[in-house]
Amino acid sequence: MQRSVRMKKEVQMLTESPPHGISCWIKDDTLFNLEAQILGGEDTPYAGGVFKLEIQIPDRYPFEPPKVRFVTPIYHPNIDTAGRICLDTLKMPPKGAWKPILNISTVLTSIQLLMAEPNPEDPLMTDISNEFTHNRSLYVQTAREWTNRHAKQKTATEQHGNFEAGDNLRDNVYADGKTVSSRKRSLPMDDVTNIPAKLP
Template sequence: MQRTTRLKRELQLLSTEPPPGISCWQTEGQIDDLRAQIVGGANTPYDGGLFSLEIKVPERYPFEPPKMRFLTPIYHPNIDNAGRICLDALKLPPKGAWKPSLNIATVLSSIQLLMGEPNPDDPLMADISSEYKYNKQLYLEKAKRWTEKHAIQRNKGVEETEGTALGRLDITCRKRPALHSEEHQDDSKKVFM
């Protein structure tokens, strides 16, 4: 019960005061099965990309961290091909930094920061980490190509606003209707500045 109450409160806060460039919603009425989207930051190889994530909230939340993974392929030393993320906030101590005072919005913001500032000393992808350290220009080119191939095409259904031209896109958190439902299709494409 405590988990459900807390999740409802967190989702409400994400809906009314979302972190810039982050959206989150529950799937098909499942409070413990969430989806999120992170807009790639300006001045990063992920700029202009819209990256989808899956969030599974465990029974013992907030005493255990949520399980998060990228659904959109991303070229990054701390994110593997299955979308798993190497981030201390997603692991329990002593190896991790998760604590019950953290929340989903905080972790999503941390992932957004990690996208712009990889940690090559704690990689999931050793080859990409090595490239980041020793041939950063090649890493940046490949990451940008992956973003263009996998993350920008998913952005085609989003209405463009002045903010997207500036590379800054703020998306609100909302409970998503089924995308195939015609009556809700226009609402699911809205982007708010």
């Protein structure tokens, strides 16, 4: 009961006042499975990218942190190829910094900050961490290439020349690797941050 009440408030807050560059909504009509998108920061190698994440709310939430992983591949010292994230706020004490006063909005904002400011001292990907520390230009180049390949939405005319100009294909990539595309009108990037959540 406490988990449901808490999540209804959190989803409402994310709908009405989402953090800048972040959107989050209910998946499969349940409060305990969420999807989110984070826009890559302008001054980072992830600029122009839309990074999708999935969030699972455990039974003991908020006394236990949510389980969050990237669905969109990202080249980052603290995020591995399975999308797992090395972040203090996603871990229980004493090794982590999760507290019940934190929430999904706080977590997503922390992940957004981690994207902009990697922590090479606590890496999940040692090779990328070493590259970030000792060969920053190569790291930036590779991270940009990954962003262009995996996180940038292509217009319909780029993917299928017979579609009208201005149409857009948005791919929904799920954990099992399947991709479902739906045809949508192109929106300014600012509009991505205001995707409405579906309340039960």
